[in-house]
Amino acid sequence: AQTVTQSQPEMSVQEAETVTLSCTYDTSENNYYLFWYKQPPSRQMILVIRQEAYKQQNATENRFSVNFQKAAKSFSLKISDSQLGDTAMYFCAFPDLEYNAGNNRKLIWGLGTSLAVNP
């Protein structure tokens, strides 16, 4: 079964510093996407960044970047120059690719990392 593991339930960082959130996953597929979502106190789920597994280059979106290690099945999120508005739950997710008659077509989600950015 495909799984996603976020091993850090809670993290904190000082404003303007850099923090890395970890995510590992398990799949036997080669081509897929990986996603990081952010859920601030407003509860809105917001896509932060997307990585295409067939691309060797790590994705970057402004202060957010990923360290994608395909062989190790690791997909960590780095937040640079942390801001108070980055305080949120962060979820790692990827599509369920091992589809068969007993499975759902869905994203598989980690349980999240709660990040607090302190002033």
Next chain:
Amino acid sequence: EAQVTQNPRYLITVTGKKLTVTCSQNMNHEYMSWYRQDPGLGLRQIYYSMNVEVTDKGDVPEGYKVSRKEKRNFPLILESPSPNQTSLYFCASSYQVLYEQYFGPGTRLTVT
């Protein structure tokens, strides 16, 4: 503006009173999904739809119904709500199931 809308945003109801949470997207997405989010359990899929008139059960479908008569709309129906359905509900859509999903703002449901 590309978006997924849900209504209502907040709802307090009583056990057994049928309710519908509406979901609409304006991105012409084929795939739509409903999730519930509970503390410590993460996001769990309730139902999903691959296209118009194509729906299927997710991980926790008991007590819920859905329909997909139009591409843009995917309502969630609770025929006889119970207190264990108190939760935060999200509707999401994507171009295809393998791509990123875009979420509605969430519906906070309380069943007393």
